[in-house]
Amino acid sequence: MNVVLGITGGIAAYKAPDLVRRLRERGAEVQIVMTASAGEFVTETALQAVSGRPIRSNLWDKEAEAAMSHIELARWADVVLIAPATAEVMARIVSGGAPDLLSTICLATEAPIALAPAMNHVMWSNPATQANRQVLEERGIHILGPGIGSQACGETGAGRMLEPDAIAATVFSITGAKGKGLLEGRKVVVTAGPTREAIDPVRYITNRSSGKMGYAIASAAAAQGADVVLISGPVSISAPPGVDIVNVESAEDMYTATHDAITDADIFIAAAAVADYRPANLADQKIKKNDEAMNLHLVRCPDILASVAALDGAPFTVGFAAETENVIDYARGKLEKKKLDMIVANRVGKDCGFDRDDNAATVLWRGGERSFPNSSKVDLARHLIELAAKHFYAARGSETQPGLTVRSNID
Numbered sequence: 001m002n003v004v005l006g007i008t009g010g011i012a013a014y015k016a017p018d019l020v021r022r023l024r025e026r027g028a029e030v031q032i033v034m035t036a037s038a039g040e041f042v043t044e045t046a047l048q049a050v051s052g053r054p055i056r057s058n059l060w061d062k063e064a065e066a067a068m069s070h071i072e073l074a075r076w077a078d079v080v081l082i083a084p085a086t087a088e089v090m091a092r093i094v095s096g097g098a099p100d101l102l103s104t105i106c107l108a109t110e111a112p113i114a115l116a117p118a119m120n121h122v123m124w125s126n127p128a129t130q131a132n133r134q135v136l137e138e139r140g141i142h143i144l145g146p147g148i149g150s151q152a153c154g155e156t157g158a159g160r161m162l163e164p165d166a167i168a169a170t171v172f173s174i175t176g177a178k179g180k181g182l183l184e185g186r187k188v189v190v191t192a193g194p195t196r197e198a199i200d201p202v203r204y205i206t207n208r209s210s211g212k213m214g215y216a217i218a219s220a221a222a223a224q225g226a227d228v229v230l231i232s233g234p235v236s237i238s239a240p241p242g243v244d245i246v247n248v249e250s251a252e253d254m255y256t257a258t259h260d261a262i263t264d265a266d267i268f269i270a271a272a273a274v275a276d277y278r279p280a281n282l283a284d285q286k287i288k289k290n291d292e293a294m295n296l297h298l299v300r301c302p303d304i305l306a307s308v309a310a311l312d313g314a315p316f317t318v319g320f321a322a323e324t325e326n327v328i329d330y331a332r333g334k335l336e337k338k339k340l341d342m343i344v345a346n347r348v349g350k351d352c353g354f355d356r357d358d359n360a361a362t363v364l365w366r367g368g369e370r371s372f373p374n375s376s377k378v379d380l381a382r383h384l385i386e387l388a389a390k391h392f393y394a395a396r397g398s399e400t401q402p403g404l405t406v407r408s409n410i411d
């Protein structure tokens with residue numbers, strides 16, 4: 001994957017050499033384009049050494065333009081990543097101006113663009129910056145973070161650049177490129193979304209799952225180099241790039257699709273909200289409302305997760321537990337009863353879990369647990385994949401994949 005990495009003038013530019021290393025560890029070619037003010041925070045010498053390519057910074061550099069013009073650079077990129085992205089560069093991209101090399105490339109490229117904003121929290125929350133963020137997102141530009149925490153200025157708030165490894169992983173999942181990662185050469189099967197259990201040709205029983213959690217997990221696994229099969233119930237979000245999607249409707253369909261995909265899988269993650277019961281009989285025609293009351297006779301659906309965990313040579317199996325009360329106790333019960341390797345316990349209700357962009361979870365395994373505070377489902381998914389990968393390799397007797405240099409952020 002070819003990455004044009006734009007570096008702009010913020011203190012977080014000191015993390016740029018680490019970001020270049022993380023991208024290259026995953027197999028990316030990185031061409032750096034610096035703005036004039038980025039040079040106040042990080043040297044060209046350091047960046048050239050880690051990227052292995054001459055740094056581009058000047059639109060009017062005749063020699064560099066002769067080697068690869070700014071238009072060729074814009075075409076070469078599979079993704080344009082700007083990290084750190086200042087308030088100034090966000091405003092410049094919104095306005096469509098092209099006074100320097102980086103903004104010219106942003107105008108001239110057809111590749112996806114991702115920005116990792118980094119600035120003082122008051123600058124980030126300023127209505128002008130937020131309006132620019134909104135316009136950029138509406139135009140399909142990916143905004144990564146920013147994170148919340150202590151800042152270089154000594155204050156605390158939203159505006160920290162995300163950590164380099166998180167940025168690198170997300171960039172790979174945006175493009176769908178199979179990077180080198182913790183799960184390179186591994187097959188991961190993920191279920192996501194709700195199921196629909198038909199009552200008659202026009203009615204069904206379902207639940208509030210949007211698929212966001214499962215899709216984020218599939219995307220995070222692909223970003224770690226896995227071959228991912230995503231088995232999805234009916235949702236209204238787009239398939240993440242770089243994963244094979246199998247669309248299903250009912251629990252029975254999801255059971256069949258899962259067992260078709262599972263034979264050579266290394267890891268199975270069941271994030272779908274699968275129906276526990278379905279109508280015993282499917283009416284051929286729309287049921288008419290003749291009586292004051294009606295009864296629906298329901299029968300159990302197959303338990304996909306338990307059936308995979310019970311296979312001979314089962315993959316490393318991760319379930320979810322969606323609970324409204326006694327979350328941890330019920331989840332531990334499911335871990336044992338379904339003989340899982342790991343379970344992700346999350347509280348669900350009107351204002352948490354389902355159909356939101358954020359989630360909090362506690363992951364349980366035999367002999368341990370780890371809690372993740374509320375964060376975006378994308379961030380949570382990245383942590384869950386790192387944790388699952390670590391336990392998967394530990395269960396198979398090797399700490400990590402042989403020859404792999406990508407480090408995990410999970411202790």
Ligand code: PMT
Nearest residue numbers: 209210211212213270273274303304305320321322354355
């Ligand atoms: O999709 P979102 O809107 O992003 O919401 C995310 C989520 C809340 C749906 C997700 O985080 C979650 O908790 N998914 C599991 C929902 C669920 O069905 O939980 P459960 O506790 O009822 O089931 C336990 C486990 O058994 C789950 O892994 C489930 O996929 C699996 N199961 C359940 C029933 C069944 N018939 N077959 C199964 O495989």
